[in-house]
Amino acid sequence: MPLLEMKGVTQRFGGLQAVSDFNISLEERKLIALIGPNGAGKTTVFNLISGFYQPTEGQIIFDGQPTAGLRPHQVTARGIARTFQNIRLWHEMSVLDNIRIAQHHRLGYTIWDAFLRTGRFTKSEGNIDAIAWEMLEAMDLKDAAHELPRNLPYGLQRRVEIARAMSIRPKLLLLDEPAAGLNSADVDGLIKLIRWIHDEFDIAIWMIEHQMKVVMSLCEWIKVIDFGSTIAEGTPEEIQSNPVVIKAYLGDDTI
Amino acid sequence: MQKYTLNAALAALCLGLVLLAQFNVIDQYTQTVLMFMGINIIFASSLNIVNGYMGEFSCGHAGFMCVGAYASSVLSVVLFTSNKLVGDALLPPELAPMLFPVVLIVAGLVASVFGLLVALPSFRTRGDYLAIITIAANYIVISVIENLDIIGGPRGFHGMKRVINGMRDMVDIPWMFIWVILGTLFSVWILRRLVNSTYGKGISAVCQDEVAAEIMSVDTNHVKLVAFMVSSGLAGVAGALYAHVYGYVNPQAFNILKSTEGLVMVYLGGMASLSGSVMAAILFTLLLESLRFVIPGLDAALHAVNLLPAGYELSQVWKWVLIPLILILLMQFRPEGIMGNRELSGVFPKLRRFYTFK
């Protein structure tokens, strides 16, 4: 059974068809990429999977169950975590709190437990703290735990955002342009980090990325979309030499 | 042991105040001012949950105070005194001292249900539109009560003095003074517990990036619901205490001007700072009280130097020139308030040695 299946997914915004007839069957533990020119509809695909939009047509099935009708926090609780194209950390609270808050799906206590500081509350908060510190340790972010994200260098903010997503312990991690805005040293670090996460946590990773260095060195399968439609898919070697892809990226100069 | 210094000092302070009140070392007037301080602390810190921590702009907080004031007043009058509404007291008045906390809690619960008036629209709107809805909620509450003749309509509702006097007849201690202190400690205590839990930090996450919060597994609608209901519920407790301190309630006491007082306190203290709200409430209460003396003094002084026409008297209405002026000056010169969004323990880290918060 595939981990994620999208069947004939179409998303319209008014007259604009941002995603048309999108199909994919993603197996567990795969590492794949979605590429395409700006405005092709890549982020929209991620927004559909996260439950941020309900598809105009088609079906999304995660872990054997359709996600239709679920709110984003429910989709996340099922095991899909993501990062954003523009970093979306909570900038007025510490890195540690950023990770703690992403544990809302496993709180397991009510507001009354919080008021009364019941055993259930203490246990859950202890558990959340342990998970948060473990993730900061694993991602080499311990020193930044009490910093505000906005005071960190951009590369580190990216890393915090990935740590926050991973602390949810997802089965599928969606990365929306993780290398955007990074310098080349940071990009090398990112490649290592993603490979390490993939091996260590044994999860499926799906990334949107423009930097071919990242895509080519990490991904086993690539899907290319343009104007919302799939124009090619295959291994990195196949995609690199595909004339349709090259044309989409370089533009049609027959005009 | 050192960790409990602050808690012990606070307990000693409260006990000391009660004893001073009991033996009339502090007079009735001072007691009343202290009680309004407590009520303002509850009012401001509960408003801070919505306006500070959640980053919404509620301008109708007094509406919930009004609900709590009326709910508790009707309840305590009906339960513990003979009255026009149902005739004889429903319960033996001897129970009043014991059941008064229940009255406060019921008032809070009723007010928190009215919080739904703004919580539910908040799922779909934010910012300016929600602010307008909060003003509307304030007016709805006041208009409904003004049109309920059975509880006095625009003339107001009274009878709570008899409940309090009944308590005093049984045991002669300053009951309301004690209830206000307990209510204030209780409110600040649960708010602290809320905002320091991972659960409650979801409120700040919604404020800072709602989309990220929802996608990082925070049930944002639930968080908003809880924030509005806790906030309005505690405003209801403040209203209940207010009604029993005054012994009389009137819907117009809870109009938009009262809500503005709450805003001034929250912005004076600093958004998302509970200690800021507490300090601001204390300062603001003192300031308002001082105006009672300053305005007549100013009036006399201005007349003495012939700056005011003989027939004109500088009245307490001028308070409504001064309060908005404070707000304007504050926004101009220190928009982050006294504390910014920090707590006292953040400004003075050494304080942490002297208290523990469980």
Ligand SMILES: Nc1ncnc2c1ncn2[C@@H]1O[C@H](COP(=O)(O)OP(=O)(O)O)[C@@H](O)[C@H]1O
């Ligand atoms: N919420 C929305 N409402 C209307 N149009 C949108 C919305 N989100 C995305 N679009 C449009 O859909 C298209 C695809 O956007 P997007 O998925 O962000 O592209 P990409 O991530 O591939 O650069 C763009 O033309 C964009 O303007």
Ligand SMILES: [Mg+2]
């Ligand atoms: Mg995009």
